[in-house]
Amino acid sequence: MPKLGMEPIRRAALVKATIDVIGAQGSLDVTVSQIAKKAGMSSALAHHYFGGKDQIFLAAMQQILRDFGAEVRTALRAARTPRARAEALISASFAPSCFDPATVSAWMTLYAQATTQPEMHRLLRLYQRRLQSNLTHALRPLSPRPEADAETLGALIDGLYLRAALARDRNAETALATALSVLDRLTGGQK
């Protein structure tokens, strides 16, 4: 068995460490040194593998979105009806993992940085398009205007998440219930 290149291992460790550190201190004001230390290596090595702080951050965001995407896919796979698929998409957005402090901070960072950093902007758009496309597909059999309703639902999800994430009292359930009730209205309660 050949000795594996360290690169993917190191990169993964750094990405995980980034998310951990952001979560631990609930803020994006983390230093490369903190991240590298958490990942068990020198900050010089972090630079070596990523080139710079921005890219480490970017990779961490990508990872979070990738994780989220995976959860969504898993949920979708288990859903047997269009209605179930729509519900799965909504539920995934309010899953406990989405309210992990690290995830919340990362999302807020993403929003804030999307105004200036093209890469972050691209990432955010990617997430939005994917959600839009998934929702549209699920709503097609249920709604006369699937695109428009998907847009509405997507925005509603984001807005509800924003509020639930920033409220100290974890009311993810309320947010979820609200979103599902809107789904009901949009689809006339069809299953």
Add this chain to the structure above:
Amino acid sequence: MPKLGMEPIRRAALVKATIDVIGAQGSLDVTVSQIAKKAGMSSALAHHYFGGKDQIFLAAMQQILRDFGAEVRTALRAARTPRARAEALISASFAPSCFDPATVSAWMTLYAQATTQPEMHRLLRLYQRRLQSNLTHALRPLSPRPEADAETLGALIDGLYLRAALARDRNAETALATALSVLDRLTGGQK
């Protein structure tokens, strides 16, 4: 007799400069020196009048929310029916001034900082509660569940704003239309 009454002038100038600088560079990574320079004074004076960077920021955010609040009140005053009041609230959220780059950056900053800075968190909650209260009041004659619908509309507005603000192509109108159409559905189209 010394030159008198500069404090409010300087403070206002600094607040304006803060918004300008954030808007101009589309990012929250602005320094006190940049702000002070833009406001035509030394950074020392900025510290003298505000005490520190955080407080300058806070004052700027408060100003933005105050401006927004004023616009909302003006719009409400012209509205003669509950329906018109609801529309006014929604329209105000998608007014051109809300899409000014400085305003957008400020909002994103607010979201990002609310996770850690208690003052910013308080400010954001204040905005949310005010919107919620205004919407509930407007919906009371139109909806059987005014609180729940206000919550839905509030979150929808935030979500739509987020998307419209971050999309480079200015589609505030689409967002507005979407929000109004949801208002229609929630109220059964009553006027």
Add this chain to the structure above:
Amino acid sequence: MPKLGMEPIRRAALVKATIDVIGAQGSLDVTVSQIAKKAGMSSALAHHYFGGKDQIFLAAMQQILRDFGAEVRTALRAARTPRARAEALISASFAPSCFDPATVSAWMTLYAQATTQPEMHRLLRLYQRRLQSNLTHALRPLSPRPEADAETLGALIDGLYLRAALARDRNAETALATALSVLDRLTGGQK
């Protein structure tokens, strides 16, 4: 009655304020603004009357030494014998007023600044010469080597004060007792 010039009043207020502020915060790291505020005037006025921070400090030190000198003279006036005079000189050095935090800080400052600031050095020498002269005079009828013994006693007083002042547990009495017992030995217990 002519309206008195403000100058002496302001200067006195500033000197007092300086001592107060140093005492209150137990450190020489006080700003002109703090002092001026305490004295109820603007820092600009403080500069106007004193020319600069160093001079304010110097005046404060002079005041402390002047106060100490006055106490010494009062004590000497009440002393009827050489022995009583020597005791008065020693007692004055360990009077409660000498252990006032402001006084202690001022003395330490004086020592520290005497290495560089000629004015402070002069002031310290003045104090030392005066003590030396007073002690010598008091010891002349009691000791075969009044100068040498005065030197010894003077240094001992300084050393004991240094230790008592820096010890948190106020042991001025012990220090005083030690000094007096050495006086006894030097003079063979003569009264």
Add this chain to the structure above:
Amino acid sequence: MPKLGMEPIRRAALVKATIDVIGAQGSLDVTVSQIAKKAGMSSALAHHYFGGKDQIFLAAMQQILRDFGAEVRTALRAARTPRARAEALISASFAPSCFDPATVSAWMTLYAQATTQPEMHRLLRLYQRRLQSNLTHALRPLSPRPEADAETLGALIDGLYLRAALARDRNAETALATALSVLDRLTGGQK
């Protein structure tokens, strides 16, 4: 393999530079930049190795006391009789190295800072206790009240040092002679 083991070297260089700079300018108002420059490195590195200015200062003071302690131990080792030990302790306090401008400034700084900085206070107490203990031990066979006499001698040494150090005309010898003569009196001239 990176260059290794610089930490102790850098730390030692910084400590030495601190003492040098304080000595050269005879004042405690030295900046980290000055120290770092003298030590041939960037101020950032100084912070990296020490964490902050206060800790650099503290380390410098500790070094001075350590050096002094070493001199004392060396002198004690050569002393064969109690009397010789007492003389050694006294002589060490008036050794030429104690009158090096840097050392004098450092001592004055120590006194001045001991009123506010707990670490400095601890350091000073440590020195005082060590001297006290050494003197007591040496005086035990010579004096009926070794503790009290040690206290007297210790304070006398401090007071004489203070005066000699601050007098521009180097009269360390006179101070030493005075201290030794008091030792004689306290011990009845025993050898």
Add this chain to the structure above:
DNA sequence: AATGAATGAGTTTTCATTCAT
């Protein structure tokens, strides 16, 4: 006489980044 206004020069401190080994 008095002061609010204003600042320049300086301080400590932080950190992403580079480099020699």
Add this chain to the structure above:
DNA sequence: GATGAATGAAAACTCATTCAT
């Protein structure tokens, strides 16, 4: 592949001092 060493550049903040009124 890996790291300790090192720094430049910049940040926030402070304060004695000056000035116009």
